[in-house]
């Protein structure tokens with residue numbers, strides 16, 4: 201029989217290398233945990249320096265400053281009487297490890313290095329850390345002098361062990377370790393660990409949270425036990441958004457879960473658990489018992505501290521009869537698009553020291569989605585200021601350059617948008633009135649500071665200069681010009697938009713009597729980047745892009761969702777319009793259209809994108825997969841042609857990904873060349889051997905060369 205235990209886990213908005221800010225947020229979370237009765241508090245992975253320090257982990261400075269922060273945590277008496285699990289890099293025997301450091305009442309009690317590193321996609325932990333390979337072994341670690349001086353300890357145990365308190369047993373499973381086939385929670389649970397702590401640095405991807413929950417549910421359904429999941433939250437200086445969702449589970453049930461998206465800096469999730477539930481769950485399973493009696497024994501770190509609270513013994517039924525199952529509140533992908541990039545933008549804005557955003561607003565879906573995300577950000581910020589969040593209030597005043605003395609607290613998202621969000625329609629003679637009107641209507645709906653201009657004179661003066669120097673005048677194709685002339689004429693307009701955007705972004709605040717410049721927002725989506733259907737260094741070259749990791753299909757669904765969610769009727773017009781660049785004159789016989797020009801639909805592009813990156817397919821395997829998937833609709837020869845066309849355009853345009861604007865990472869098939877999808881950018885676009893193999897394969901498909909009218913599955 202044990203006393204009820206109140207545990208706390210948290211999501212902290214850490215910022216890489218912001219040691220002072222990170223310390224403050226850690227302290228706040230511990231004090232909040234104590235206030236709510238917790239005796240155990242777990243924080244996110246590498247929370248002291250911040251998860252996203254990347255190559256700064258190679259600097260000794262990062263380890264040194266982490267120890268200095270730990271010394272401050274150890275010396276702070278307000279943080280006593282609670283077992284604290286915090287995270288930092290630790291160098292042991294000249295190897296750097298990604299560690300959990302346990303502290304209690306001013307002493308270090310144990311250091312647990314990570315066993316299995318995250319090293320795929322955005323993760324490169326093996327570049328900075330070594331995995332601890334000595335399973336179920338510990339060694340003595342000599343504490344740095346600054347720690348020895350305040351704790352009067354010389355050494356502490358370091359390695360793969362469990363912590364025995366006076367009333368229970370605790371084990372650590374560090375982020376990626378949960379995702380491995382041989383997750384440590386299995387051996388630890390069999391050896392009696394009743395509470396498993398998982399500290400994560402896990403970023404958002406559309407549709408990903410449910411995977412985490414499923415894994416933890418399954419872990420605790422099979423092994424029983426209490427599972428505390430902590431995660432970082434927010435943008436810590438990169439394209440990633442860490443999506444919080446700290447949670448507590450017991451025997452397969454979610455007892456409590458924090459917000460996935462929030463502009464709050466510190467989110468503490470607390471639950472009171474009955475360890476007897478774990479004991480009953482485990483002892484009632486005979487097969488588990490047989491495995492447990494044969495399991496290997498972990499070294500134990502002993503502490504006389506008790507987690508249980510005798511005062512709760514009699515009130516437990518009142519506190520958690522069986523603890524109430526939290527509403528999971530899982531978001532749809534459309535809600536994730538609405539909230540994730542919005543929180544990321546807010547962190548980026550307040551941390552960059554700039555005064556707002558500038559967006560070239562075309563009247564098309566993509567820049568409309570970017571605008572709606574900024575509007576969603578304004579809604580989140582207003583919600584937080586109205587609930588009295590001091591941090592958000594002070595950030596808003598700084599960003600808007602409003603003196604403290606004015607006591608500005610935004611109460612209307614449109615009013616806030618008008619202060620910080622600037623949209624601009626940059627028209628030419630090729631622009632249609634519909635796009636111009638749509639841009640204006642949207643700006644009105646969201647309250648942005650909107651400018652509408654015509655830049656024909658600038659385009660013409662550039663062309664006059666060209667004519668003066670070369671004596672030649674390029675013509676559009678519809679007027680008899682060549683494809684080369686046609687492209688050059690389009691690209692002048694596209695690039696001038698970028699130039700004007702940066703000019704307005706640096707001076708619009710000044711025009712309005714303020715001084716800070718604005719961040720230029722981009723709106724190139726993941727599919728057009730993949731196909732290279734954009735002009736290098738045009739408006740795709742912005743400072744940051746909230747939708748660069750999102751597919752056109754998801755963006756359309758997002759606009760559909762927003763039109764209902766925000767009750768903006770004007771968004772319907774965006775959905776009904778044909779996507780067009782409006783870079784060439786419209787004539788009776790010709791209207792520029794994205795999908796026709798690209799030679800493929802946006803849905804096809806998403807399918808190619810997923811198979812290329814997630815399915816790890818080169819041209820030949822992509823053809824084979826699609827021949828199965830689309831076989832009933834297209835002939836093998838048509839599929840072959842589509843695959844070859846995709847790879848041709850992908851490879852001739854790959855160079856554009858080397859300079860693409862940093863975008864919010866949202867999609868597992870992102871082609872971002874800078875961090876996520878490392879590839880050559882000078883290809884032989886003929887793919888001779890690969891395409892030959894596809895052609896050979898097409899011949900073998902002749903017997904099944906039947907098509908139906910079924911829609912292909914994307």
Ligand SMILES: Nc1ncnc2c1ncn2[C@@H]1O[C@H](COP(=O)(O)OP(=O)(O)OC[C@H]2O[C@@H]([n+]3cccc(C(=O)O)c3)[C@H](O)[C@@H]2O)[C@@H](O)[C@H]1O
Pocket residue numbers: 687690691694732733734735736737738739781797852855881882883
């Ligand atoms: N392998 C390589 N490595 C490095 N650079 C390479 C390169 N191959 C070409 N280049 C260079 O890349 C440049 C050509 O690329 P770029 O200037 O982008 O021009 P480009 O890709 O030729 O044309 C832009 C395309 O985007 C389309 N588009 C559609 C809708 C909207 C917009 C818009 O902007 O609003 C644009 C437009 O219709 C056209 O098909 C040249 O300077 C060329 O020298």
Ligand SMILES: Nc1ncnc2c1ncn2[C@@H]1O[C@H](COP(=O)(O)OP(=O)(O)OP(=O)(O)O)[C@@H](O)[C@H]1O
Pocket residue numbers: 559560561562563564565566567568624625626627628631697722723724725728734739740779780781782
């Ligand atoms: N007339 C315009 N006024 C302002 N910005 C424009 C205009 N045309 C294009 N842009 C900017 O250039 C970007 C790329 O233009 P493009 O025509 O390729 O649009 P897109 O990527 O399909 O996006 P959208 O759906 O917003 O038109 C747009 O997202 C927008 O930011």
Ligand SMILES: NC(=O)CC[C@H](N)C(=O)O
Pocket residue numbers: 245317318323374375376377379400401402403
């Ligand atoms: N930091 C980590 O270990 C994270 C890896 C893990 N696969 C995740 O995305 O959550």
